[in-house]
Amino acid sequence: MALLKVTKLSKIFGGLKAVSDFNxxxxxxxxxxxxGPNGAGKTTVFNLLTGVYAPTEGRIEFDGAGLAGLKPYQxxxxxxxxxxxxxxxxxxxxxxxxxxxxxxxxxxxxxxxxVLRIGRYFREEDEIEQKALTLLDIFQLAHRRDEIARNxxxxxxxxxxxxRALAAQPRLLLLDEPAAGMNPQETQQLMSMIRWIxxxxxxxxxxxxxxxxxxxxxxxxIYVLDYGSVIAQGTPAQIRSNPRVVEAYLGxxxx
Amino acid sequence: xxxxxxAQQLVQQLINGVSLGSIYSLIALGYTMVYxxxxxxxxxxxxxxxxxxxxxxxxxxxxxxxFFPALLAAMAVAAVxxxxxxxxxxRPLRHAPKxxxxxxxxxxxxxxxxxxxxxxxxxxxxxxxxxxxxxYTFGGIVVNSQQIVILAxxxxxxxxxxxxxxxxxxxxxxxxxxxxTDAARLMGINVDQVISFTFGIGxxxxxxxxxxxxxxxxxxxxxxxxxxxxxxxxxxxxxxIGIIPGAMLGGVIMGVVEALVSGxxxxxxxxxxxxxxxxxxxxxxxxxxxxxxxxxxx
Amino acid sequence: MRIQTKTDLAxxxxxxxxxxxxxxxxxxxxxxxxxxxxxxRVCIYxxxxxxxxxxxxxxxxxxxxxxxxxxxxxxxxAIMTVKLGLPFLVAxxxxxxxxxxLGFLIGxxxxxxxxxxxxxxxxxxxxxxxxxxxxxxxxxxxxxxMGIPKYTNFTWAFLLMLFxxxxxxxxxxxxxxxxxxxxRENEIAAEAMGVNTTKYKVLAFxxxxxxxxxxxxxxxxxxYMAHPTSFTFMQxxxxxxxxxxxxxxxxxxxxxxxxxxxxxxxxxADYPEIRMIIYALLLIVLMLFRPQGLFGSKEIxxxxxxxxxxxxxxxxxxxx
Numbered sequence: 001m002a003l004l005k006v007t008k009l010s011k012i013f014g015g016l017k018a019v020s021d022f023n024x025x026x027x028x029x030x031x032x033x034x035x036g037p038n039g040a041g042k043t044t045v046f047n048l049l050t051g052v053y054a055p056t057e058g059r060i061e062f063d064g065a066g067l068a069g070l071k072p073y074q075x076x077x078x079x080x081x082x083x084x085x086x087x088x089x090x091x092x093x094x095x096x097x098x099x100x101x102x103x104x105x106x107x108x109x110x111x112x113x114x115v116l117r118i119g120r121y122f123r124e125e126d127e128i129e130q131k132a133l134t135l136l137d138i139f140q141l142a143h144r145r146d147e148i149a150r151n152x153x154x155x156x157x158x159x160x161x162x163x164r165a166l167a168a169q170p171r172l173l174l175l176d177e178p179a180a181g182m183n184p185q186e187t188q189q190l191m192s193m194i195r196w197i198x199x200x201x202x203x204x205x206x207x208x209x210x211x212x213x214x215x216x217x218x219x220x221x222i223y224v225l226d227y228g229s230v231i232a233q234g235t236p237a238q239i240r241s242n243p244r245v246v247e248a249y250l251g252x253x254x255x
Numbered sequence: 256x257x258x259x260x261x262a263q264q265l266v267q268q269l270i271n272g273v274s275l276g277s278i279y280s281l282i283a284l285g286y287t288m289v290y291x292x293x294x295x296x297x298x299x300x301x302x303x304x305x306x307x308x309x310x311x312x313x314x315x316x317x318x319x320x321x322f323f324p325a326l327l328a329a330m331a332v333a334a335v336x337x338x339x340x341x342x343x344x345x346r347p348l349r350h351a352p353k354x355x356x357x358x359x360x361x362x363x364x365x366x367x368x369x370x371x372x373x374x375x376x377x378x379x380x381x382x383x384x385x386x387x388x389x390x391y392t393f394g395g396i397v398v399n400s401q402q403i404v405i406l407a408x409x410x411x412x413x414x415x416x417x418x419x420x421x422x423x424x425x426x427x428x429x430x431x432x433x434x435x436t437d438a439a440r441l442m443g444i445n446v447d448q449v450i451s452f453t454f455g456i457g458x459x460x461x462x463x464x465x466x467x468x469x470x471x472x473x474x475x476x477x478x479x480x481x482x483x484x485x486x487x488x489x490x491x492x493x494x495x496i497g498i499i500p501g502a503m504l505g506g507v508i509m510g511v512v513e514a515l516v517s518g519x520x521x522x523x524x525x526x527x528x529x530x531x532x533x534x535x536x537x538x539x540x541x542x543x544x545x546x547x548x549x550x551x552x553x
Numbered sequence: 554m555r556i557q558t559k560t561d562l563a564x565x566x567x568x569x570x571x572x573x574x575x576x577x578x579x580x581x582x583x584x585x586x587x588x589x590x591x592x593x594r595v596c597i598y599x600x601x602x603x604x605x606x607x608x609x610x611x612x613x614x615x616x617x618x619x620x621x622x623x624x625x626x627x628x629x630x631a632i633m634t635v636k637l638g639l640p641f642l643v644a645x646x647x648x649x650x651x652x653x654x655l656g657f658l659i660g661x662x663x664x665x666x667x668x669x670x671x672x673x674x675x676x677x678x679x680x681x682x683x684x685x686x687x688x689x690x691x692x693x694x695x696x697x698x699m700g701i702p703k704y705t706n707f708t709w710a711f712l713l714m715l716f717x718x719x720x721x722x723x724x725x726x727x728x729x730x731x732x733x734x735x736x737r738e739n740e741i742a743a744e745a746m747g748v749n750t751t752k753y754k755v756l757a758f759x760x761x762x763x764x765x766x767x768x769x770x771x772x773x774x775x776x777y778m779a780h781p782t783s784f785t786f787m788q789x790x791x792x793x794x795x796x797x798x799x800x801x802x803x804x805x806x807x808x809x810x811x812x813x814x815x816x817x818x819x820x821x822a823d824y825p826e827i828r829m830i831i832y833a834l835l836l837i838v839l840m841l842f843r844p845q846g847l848f849g850s851k852e853i854x855x856x857x858x859x860x861x862x863x864x865x866x867x868x869x870x871x872x873x
Contacts, residue, residue, distance in 0.1 A: 050745060076747035088745075090738035092850065100728075101735045105747040107728040111756075114727030115720050121727065122555060128728070168747050296669050347841055353668060354615060355844035358797055361790055362836030369829035377826075485680075488673065523695075527684040530677035537674045538662050 001064075003028045003204050004049075004172055009058035011044055011228075018044040020228045022058070028171070031198055031205045033219030035212075035239075037248060041228040042208045043085055046174050049206075050082050051075040062172070077105050081170035083161040085177050085208070091150040095141055095160055098149050099132040102167035132167060138197075139163040155186045159193075166201060173197075175207040179214050187211055191218050216240065224248065263395045268518040269511060274402040274471070276510020277409035281464035282487030283494070283502035284416065285337075285457025291433040291497030292453050294353070298360040299340060300461055301484015302367035307333045307462020308382075308475040309375060315383050322385040322470075326408070329466045330459035337458025338451045346447070364484075371477030379476040382469035405467045412463055413503055416456065420499060425452055433497065482526060486513075489533040495543025504544065508532075557726075561719075568715045572708075579707055589707065590775075591819045595811055596710035597771045600717045602795045602807040604764035607721055609793070610801035610850065611730065612757040613737025614664060615672040617789045618679030622652040622762040624784035625682060626769025628692050631701045631779050641704040645713070645770040652766025653759050655682075660758035664751065667740075676786050687781045697780035698773070705775035713771065717764050722804060724760070733757050737802070794836055800846030805853045810846075 002025045009022040019041040026032055034042050047053045049060060051072040060067045067075055081102075090098050107128065113119040136142040139159045144152060149160060158178055165173060178194070179187045191214055198205055209215045215222060216236040224232040224239060226248045232239060239245055282304050289297045307329040314325035344363050348356045389400040420426040431439040432449045440446050468483070469475050490509040494501025509529060516528040536543065575592060578584045584592065601619060608616045626648030633644035663674050692698045724730050732753045735743035744750050773779035795814050799806025814832070821828035839846065 052741070052745075071749075072741075072744040073747050073749050076745060082745055084742065084745075088739050088742035090735055090742065092738055093734065097731065097734075101731050101743070101748070102746040104728050104732050104735075109728070111724075111729060114729055115723045117557070117561070117723055122557075125727075164746065294669075296673065344837055344841070348844070351840070351844050354801070355840045357615075357669065357672065358793070359837050359840040361793075362833045362840065365790070365829055365833035366837065369826045369833065372826045373830065485676070489677070492670075492673070521688075523688050524684065527681050530681045530684075533677040534663075534674055534681070537666055537670055541666065541670055 001028070002026060002061075003030075003063060004206075005061040006049075007059045007061075009045070009048060009060065010056045011041075011048055011053055012056045017228045019048065019225075022225075022228075022230060024223065026172075026204060026206065028204055029198070029202070031194070031218060031220050032207070033215040033222040034206060034208045034225060035210070035215055035222060036225035040225040042225055043176060044228075045225070046082060046176055046208065049075075049174060050080060073105075076168055076170070079169075079171040080174065081165040081168040081172075082174035083158075083165050083176055083178060085180070087157050087161055089149040089157060089161060089164070091148070093149060094146050095136065095149055095152070096129075096132055096145040098160060099135055099164050099167045100128050102164045103128045103131065106169065135163045135167055138200075139193075154181045155183075158182065158190075162193075162197075166197065170203070172204045172206065175205065175209075177208055177210060179209055179211045182211075184213075187214055190214070194218055264518060265515075267396050268514040270396065270398060270402065271518075272511030272514030273507055274405050274510070275514060276490075276507035277406055278464045278468055278471070278506070279483065279487045279490045279509045280503045280506025281409055281412060281460045281467075282483060283490040283506045284413075284499065285461045286488050287491040287494070287496055287499060287502040288429070288433075288453050288457050290491065292429065292436075292450055293345070293349070295345065295356050295360065296488065297345075297457075298357070298484070299363040299367055300457065301480035301482075301487065302364050302371070303333050303337055303458045303480070304461040304465040304468075304483060304487075305371060305475070305477060305480035306336060306367065307458075307465030308469045308479065309371070309380075309465075309477075310462065311466035311469055312380055312382055312475055315385055316380075322404075325385070326463060326466050329462040333462030333465075334455040334459040337454040337461075341451060341454040346450075368478055368480070375477060377477060379474045382473045382475055384473070385470060401470050405471060408463065408467060412460060416460065417499070419456070425449070429453055486526075486529045489529050489536075492541075492543055493532060493536050495546030498543065498545050501543055501545040565715075565719075568718075572711050572715075575711070576707055588819070591815060593705060593707055593710045593771075593775055594819075595815050596707075596714040597705075597768050597775070598792065598795060598811040598815060599714050599808055600764050600768040600771070601792045602799070602811050603717060603721050603804055604761040604768070605792050606796045606799075606801065606804060606807045607724070607733075607764075608757050608761040609796060610803065610807075611725055611737065612733040612754060614754055614758065615668060616675040616758070616761070617672050617786065617793055618675035618677075618682075619761070619765050619792050620784040620786060620788035621675075621679030621682035622656055622765035623769035623772065623788065624686060624779075624781070625652040625655055625762075626766025627773035627779040627784070628686060628698060628769075629766070630770035631698050631773050632692065634704065634774065635698070635701055641709070641774065644704075644774075645709075645767055648770035649763045649766040652769065653763035656759045656762025656765075657755060660755040660762075664754040664758060676789070679784075679786055679789055683781050683784050686784075692779075695781065697778050697782075699778050701773050701777055701779060703774060703777055705771045710771055710775075713767060717767070718804065718808075721760075721764075725804070729753070729756070791832075794832060797846055798835065798839060800848035800850060802850030803846065803848040803852055806846055806848035806851075809848070809853075 004026040006022060006024045009019060011019045022045060034045065036042055048055050051067065051070050062078055062080060090101060107124055109120040109124050113121045133142060136145055141156060141160055141163065152160060162178060179190055182190060194205065195218055197203060219236060222233065222236060222239045223230050224245050231244050231248060232242045285300050286297060289295055310329040310332045311325045314320040314328045340363055344359050345356060348359060386400050386404060391398045420429060428444045428449045431444055432446055436446055486509055487506065490505035491502045493508060494505030512528055512532060513525050517525045579589050601623065605619045608614050629651040630644035630648035633639045633647050634641060659678055666674055686692060687695050732748045735748055736750050736753055740750055795810035796807050798813060799810030817831060818828055
């Protein structure tokens, strides 16, 4: 049973085919990489999967149900969470609050309970705080809980974004260039963290990355996108020896 | 006969509307150029129009100048004021959050209005008749000499503006900055200078509108800029903010709608009609009649 | 007992003590009538400023049409008391509900807009409300709604203000408030984290409108009349100035902003032009040198004092 099934997905922006005929079937627990040169349409695929853009054509099925017409927040509530290429934290809020917000749709207390501070209010607020702190612990950010997100170093901001996405309790996690701006050592740590969270949270992960060592190191299957179309797919070993990939990346090294 | 008199009144209101509308167009041009270039709703723009009316008033009634020198003096004073305001109040906030600049603009607007009241008292002044008021009648339709002057001056200024924007070096620089400020800077364009120039031109046009309105309604006061300012802004949004022909078109439409509403419904609903147009355009085509849609990149 | 409950009770006690103190001074006629009026004005404007802050500062939706909702509350409540002879409390509730309903109906389509466009749309809507009232002769039209009984007194104004403050504070410190703050911080990320951004924008707008309506009811029953000229966009700018002076997003900042500007107004009442010029210069200078307002989005709270006296530091994380 596929967790995510994408058939013939296309997106046209005013005559420009950003994504054309993208197909994939992802089984629960897989760790998939999406690579390709700049402007190949990778982030557009993410935006289509998360409902930011409506597809021009094609169908996206998540856990057996179509996602057509759903708003981004509804898709998140169905179990797909993401990070952003250009980090989008709640930059003026504390690290802890950033994570707490992502628990939002799991909270059941209503407006009256919040305003009068009765009923489930305190119990659920405590629960959120505990869960958020546990997540921060996992991402080694617990000591930063009261820091304003904007003041974190770049690598920590990326980690916080992943932590925040996990707080939404997704089954499918989309990571958009999680290693961008990280040094090799941080990238190494990130790799083992990605493997570990997949195990720990029972996740399926789809990631976009330019850092080939990371993609080849953690992904089990890789799709290569160029000019909006899939030009190759397969295991890291197959991708590495595919002549079309080498051509698309002409000048760039494929380790 | 019934129908005939209706048609007559309709044409009459259209003529009134176009005269009023050309004044809105002149003000709207300043809004749209400034917005196009630094994405600021310059709330103080309507007050520059008031300032222009007062300079025109003092030039004609106290210095005894005739119409054209007074018009030029008003435009010059307003242009300098516009440039000074930009330099002192807006330029330091070039990289500040939008809301800070908008609030500063509100502050500048209040300062001009109440500074004006302090300087010239809140009493309305009677604008001297700089033209012999002639009335021409064409088959029951009345056109007065003021309306002809307004249309002629407005049209001439719009042609001049179009020439400057389309055919001159500074006009090309304005278009470049409005299209992409950073790229324009990298191409060696002095962005600050272009912004100053834009404020200058926009303010000059508003001042011309102020003098024309003084001639049209014969009465000016320090708070006269508020409503026309807002309506001209609506006109700019209606035509597509940042688009120069859009401001001209929007202004004329606003004037016509206003004349029709006052002529056929009630003048008390005149202002409401302007805002209703605003809401409608914002909801159904926020990019304006001549604009294109854009959305934030994710 | 929980820390939050403790600080809530402490704040409530402080509020009630302040009430008792001021009410005592008013009853003993130590505060002259002119300043009594200004104390009531402060209470009304705190309701207006904090409710506008919920929309502008907390949710980040730039609205400048607050006077319109205030007008709805003022007129609806006056209809209740004058035309229908209903008690004041019913009139206040009706005023608040009517404003909320209108806020909801207006907010639903309008809040798709953002930034400048939303600002100008709310300004336009506020003016449409005013012009419509101006044309309804049932409520006095252009000459205003006369003969409204003076029901507003310090007690009504202060207790409703206290209620507003607690309502908004508790709202902001809940998951609903965090959703609103998330929208302010980054709308796309908020949506991606499962926040129904439309719902929360409209909710904040509706709550803000409701309290503006309540303030409007207090306003019209304080001055014996309601007049359309009280609800122009200048009124909205006044409220906005108070919020911005204190700091967008800071409730306590709004309170300080209201007290400061009402104080200036009260002292300068004989020189209205100079008062407006001071307002204008204050706005410009503030934006040039401290665009985030006096307090930014931070709160001054009792916790600061309790920390000074060696109290718990746990609560500090609760920031806003």
